[in-house]
Amino acid sequence: MTADQAVLEQQPSRRLRAAVLGAGTWGTTFAAVMADAGCAVTVWGREEKVCRQIADEHRNEAYLPGLTLPDGVTADLDARRAVRDADLVVVAVPSQSARSVLEPLRDAIAPGAVGVSLMKGVELATDRRMSEVIAESLDLAVDRIAVVSGPNLAREIANRQPTATVVASTSDETSRLVAQACASSYFRPYTNRDVIGVELCGAVKNVIALAVGISQGRGLGYNTMATVITRGLVEITRLGLALGADAETFPGLAGMGDLMATCASPDSRNHTLGGHVGRGMSLEEAIVATGGTAEGVKSCRPVLELATTLGVEMPITEAVVRVLYEGLPVEDLAPLLLARPYKSEGL
Numbered sequence: 159m160t161a162d163q164a165v166l167e168q169q170p171s172r173r174l175r176a177a178v179l180g181a182g183t184w185g186t187t188f189a190a191v192m193a194d195a196g197c198a199v200t201v202w203g204r205e206e207k208v209c210r211q212i213a214d215e216h217r218n219e220a221y222l223p224g225l226t227l228p229d230g231v232t233a234d235l236d237a238r239r240a241v242r243d244a245d246l247v248v249v250a251v252p253s254q255s256a257r258s259v260l261e262p263l264r265d266a267i268a269p270g271a272v273g274v275s276l277m278k279g280v281e282l283a284t285d286r287r288m289s290e291v292i293a294e295s296l297d298l299a300v301d302r303i304a305v306v307s308g309p310n311l312a313r314e315i316a317n318r319q320p321t322a323t324v325v326a327s328t329s330d331e332t333s334r335l336v337a338q339a340c341a342s343s344y345f346r347p348y349t350n351r352d353v354i355g356v357e358l359c360g361a362v363k364n365v366i367a368l369a370v371g372i373s374q375g376r377g378l379g380y381n382t383m384a385t386v387i388t389r390g391l392v393e394i395t396r397l398g399l400a401l402g403a404d405a406e407t408f409p410g411l412a413g414m415g416d417l418m419a420t421c422a423s424p425d426s427r428n429h430t431l432g433g434h435v436g437r438g439m440s441l442e443e444a445i446v447a448t449g450g451t452a453e454g455v456k457s458c459r460p461v462l463e464l465a466t467t468l469g470v471e472m473p474i475t476e477a478v479v480r481v482l483y484e485g486l487p488v489e490d491l492a493p494l495l496l497a498r499p500y501k502s503e504g505l
């Protein structure tokens with residue numbers, strides 16, 4: 159047994175308390191994961207009906223139909239009360255609303271609390287990653303923040319299908335605490351110190367999944383899909399390295415693992431939305447038809463802005479931005495990418 163495993167397998171000295179902000183698909187699922195790992199979990203959501211159903215009936219029919227939540231999950235309509243005693247403040251709202259949800263809670267969180275991001279997006283107004291938004295909004299030191307990201311399609315996990323994830327923090331103590339709070343017989347966390355890389359992988363894979371969806375909506379097959387995924391990983395890696403990420407993160411669970419899951423699954427909202435666009439819907443029609451939070455739609459522009467500022471080429475991301483926001487016809491996307499100058503394969 160490695161030292162890391164030994165720490166993960168230690169029982170906490172007391173039952174950890176977690177508050178989950180966001181009662182949608184992933185917030186509710188992760189609440190169940192943490193309850194199965196032994197935590198006492200309180201979910202806060204802005205929808206009264208959803209919160210009452212979680213608290214009274216252990217169900218969330220709007221987001222996880224047919225599922226019974228573990229007894230360790232309850233809900234509270236008052237966010238300040240939900241976070242007051244929490245060891246972990248877990249954030250699972252859409253990325254663009256994280257700051258407005260968190261700022262009013264700054265003086266309500268417990269001293270020593272750890273902030274956990276489950277979100278996979280970049281803030282449109284500031285180009286900030288979600289751990290940065292949490293640090294600023296809650297006034298938390300970076301070593302009290304962890305990011306959870308990996309091939310984690312919520313519905314599969316809600317049905318306790320096995321998967322693994324990455325818990326990233328600059329502090330080993332923080333990442334181990336969060337890993338301990340979510341580890342179970344079906345959910346295996348790996349710790350990682352590369353917060354930048356793990357977060358970028360989670361946000362940019364959504365943009366690549368939009369591109370794959372568009373190509374599949376156009377009737378293109380597996381060769382195209384594999385090309386977009388593989389070259390997509392190259393552009394995620396390029397951006398990550400320019401921002402100081404660790405090269406080892408990108409072929410891992412948060413990188414290739416999540417790209418594969420998101421680009422292959424019909425459950426992915428980004429992949430599904432791309433499919434609608436590829437079949438000819440406008441962006442507005444595709445958002446309505448998809449439902450739920452498809453983060454790539456908003457994150458693609460700040461990601462491209464970051465890349466442009468750093469002089470990093472991200473042709474797939476750029477093509478997605480042009481289709482979604484600049485009127486590039488979907489049939490011109492592949493010819494545009496294939497007409498780029500020939501080059502050697504590496505980064």
Ligand SMILES: NC(=O)C1=CN([C@@H]2O[C@H](COP(=O)(O)OP(=O)(O)OC[C@H]3O[C@@H](n4cnc5c(N)ncnc54)[C@H](O)[C@@H]3O)[C@@H](O)[C@H]2O)C=CC1
Nearest residue numbers: 181182183184185250251255277278310311312450451453
């Ligand atoms: N669903 C999945 O399989 C996974 C999702 N994620 C990430 O988790 C985050 C949340 O996604 P989901 O739970 O799937 O989305 P969802 O669409 O299922 O739920 C979003 C929740 O946020 C709430 N919300 C929306 N706007 C809000 C606002 N302004 N203030 C407060 N609450 C607001 C909604 O009422 C809803 O409860 C996203 O960043 C997503 O990329 C990450 C891994 C897996």
Ligand SMILES: O=C(CO)COP(=O)(O)O
Nearest residue numbers: 308309310311426427428
């Ligand atoms: O992040 C996810 C799986 O890891 C979920 O993907 P979507 O947000 O596209 O549904």
